Amino acid sequence: MQIAIVVYPGMTALDAIGPYEVLAGIRDRELRFVWKEVGPIVTDSNALVLGATHTFAETPRPDIVLIPGSSADTVTTMADSTVIAWLRSVHPHTRFTTSVCSGALVLGAAGLLEGRPATTHWMAMPMLKTFGAIPQPDARVVQDGKIITAAGVSAGIDMALTLMAQLEGDDAARVAQLIIEYDPRPPFDDGHVSKASPEIRKAAVRRMARLAINPRDLLSAPKVLARRWLRR
Amino acid sequence: MQIAIVVYPGMTALDAIGPYEVLAGIRDRELRFVWKEVGPIVTDSNALVLGATHTFAETPRPDIVLIPGSSADTVTTMADSTVIAWLRSVHPHTRFTTSVCSGALVLGAAGLLEGRPATTHWMAMPMLKTFGAIPQPDARVVQDGKIITAAGVSAGIDMALTLMAQLEGDDAARVAQLIIEYDPRPPFDDGHVSKASPEIRKAAVRRMARLAINPRDLLSAPKVLARRWLRR
Numbered sequence: 001m002q003i004a005i006v007v008y009p010g011m012t013a014l015d016a017i018g019p020y021e022v023l024a025g026i027r028d029r030e031l032r033f034v035w036k037e038v039g040p041i042v043t044d045s046n047a048l049v050l051g052a053t054h055t056f057a058e059t060p061r062p063d064i065v066l067i068p069g070s071s072a073d074t075v076t077t078m079a080d081s082t083v084i085a086w087l088r089s090v091h092p093h094t095r096f097t098t099s100v101c102s103g104a105l106v107l108g109a110a111g112l113l114e115g116r117p118a119t120t121h122w123m124a125m126p127m128l129k130t131f132g133a134i135p136q137p138d139a140r141v142v143q144d145g146k147i148i149t150a151a152g153v154s155a156g157i158d159m160a161l162t163l164m165a166q167l168e169g170d171d172a173a174r175v176a177q178l179i180i181e182y183d184p185r186p187p188f189d190d191g192h193v194s195k196a197s198p199e200i201r202k203a204a205v206r207r208m209a210r211l212a213i214n215p216r217d218l219l220s221a222p223k224v225l226a227r228r229w230l231r232r
Numbered sequence: 233m234q235i236a237i238v239v240y241p242g243m244t245a246l247d248a249i250g251p252y253e254v255l256a257g258i259r260d261r262e263l264r265f266v267w268k269e270v271g272p273i274v275t276d277s278n279a280l281v282l283g284a285t286h287t288f289a290e291t292p293r294p295d296i297v298l299i300p301g302s303s304a305d306t307v308t309t310m311a312d313s314t315v316i317a318w319l320r321s322v323h324p325h326t327r328f329t330t331s332v333c334s335g336a337l338v339l340g341a342a343g344l345l346e347g348r349p350a351t352t353h354w355m356a357m358p359m360l361k362t363f364g365a366i367p368q369p370d371a372r373v374v375q376d377g378k379i380i381t382a383a384g385v386s387a388g389i390d391m392a393l394t395l396m397a398q399l400e401g402d403d404a405a406r407v408a409q410l411i412i413e414y415d416p417r418p419p420f421d422d423g424h425v426s427k428a429s430p431e432i433r434k435a436a437v438r439r440m441a442r443l444a445i446n447p448r449d450l451l452s453a454p455k456v457l458a459r460r461w462l463r464r
Contacts, residue, residue: 013252020245021246025439031277153412178422181425183423188397225283
């Protein structure tokens with residue numbers, strides 16, 4: 001079972017790491033973090049670095065594909081011909097093709113959501129229609145055949161448990177839930193846009209606008225980092 | 233506000249990345265991923281790599297410290313004199329010193345939990361007493377003054393929201409919750425050990441035993457990786 005988690009400059013780390021931590025528990029899995037080249041990937045905080053372990057070219061037949069979203073810049077990835085060509089090429093052969101958060105827009109840009117129900121981060125929800133998808137703003141996880149989309153960021157954990165149950169059975173998913181002690185007790189109840197006040201919603205939109213990062217900074221950082229890491 | 237997240241070979245990524253994704257939203261924060269040297273850190277899946285951005289020596293006065301746990305090997309870090317000396321040296325000056333999962337055992341090994349209530353991953357709970365801590369097996373987040381400990385893995389998200397509310401006010405924490413769309417709806421209810429059946433608990437313990445990794449593999453990997461990353 002080969003699991004390919006796409007990583008890209010400016011991605012939101014938790015979109016990938018939540019599901020990863022669940023799926024890492026699959027027996028006989030091979031986990032890959034896939035990008036155009038192996039090496040360090042700078043995420044949307046401009047502080048956290050994740051490692052790409054394999055290239056798209058090295059990964060022609062993954063069983064599971066997961067594409068995370070980005071608070072900084074999803075558009076560059078949606079317009080990236082390598083990413084889109086790879087998604088179109090691998091999707092017909094996957095067992096499941098999945099997204100978290102604004103990663104759904106990348107699946108959309110690849111033409112995979114045409115006529116399908118899907119979800120994404122609440123701020124990205126209106127954009128789903130651009131790709132012919134049918135937005136499901138109240139669903140945390142939407143499955144349509146072998147395509148599974150999750151709502152924003154932390155929803156990837158719920159998505160991965162749903163996926164794990166289908167891959168390995170309910171008990172395996174329950175074990176995974178217990179191992180990551182996923183018994184959520186958030187101190188507030190503002191996790192869904194329908195529950196947050198207009199003031200909190202406005203403040204969230206303002207903060208997201210501040211998070212946008214210059215894509216050039218994210219792209220030039222990896223080689224500088226790798227050199228620094230070797231010097232020490 | 234300098235936030236120092238400790239990273240180490242064999243750590244559980246979600247322990248750090250859950251809270252990181254919340255705390256990244258703090259205004260004027262400086263996020264650091266701290267280890268003995270900067271460079272790639274191989275986590276407990278032996279597939280995911282996180283980047284250490286700063287050394288302990290470069291980070292003498294963090295405002296917030298977070299130490300994650302490990303499913304593969306917490307003991308090596310508990311016995312690491314550099315980690316322990318750093319924790320003892322920075323703790324008197326922090327605003328908050330925090331742990332997720334078995335990271336509490338590292339705080340314990342540094343002598344910081346003596347006589348204090350604390351929590352950790354349910355499998356590590358009995359070990360808290362070794363360090364004079366008072367285990368709180370039913371609590372997801374335990375705060376005792378400026379020390380905050382979280383239960384297993386995903387509990388770090390709840391912990392970080394609690395912490396954010398104290399640092400920046402309830403509204404800032406609510407905004408952070410909405411941005412990561414933390415409106416959990418797990419498909420099962422096995423997240424706490426008291427809710428899981430004896431069979432699921434036994435299977436979880438068996439799987440954790442399988443996860444143990446040879447620490448030597450984790451320690452030799454980073455330089456090999458950095459070289460591979462530069463070659464491409």
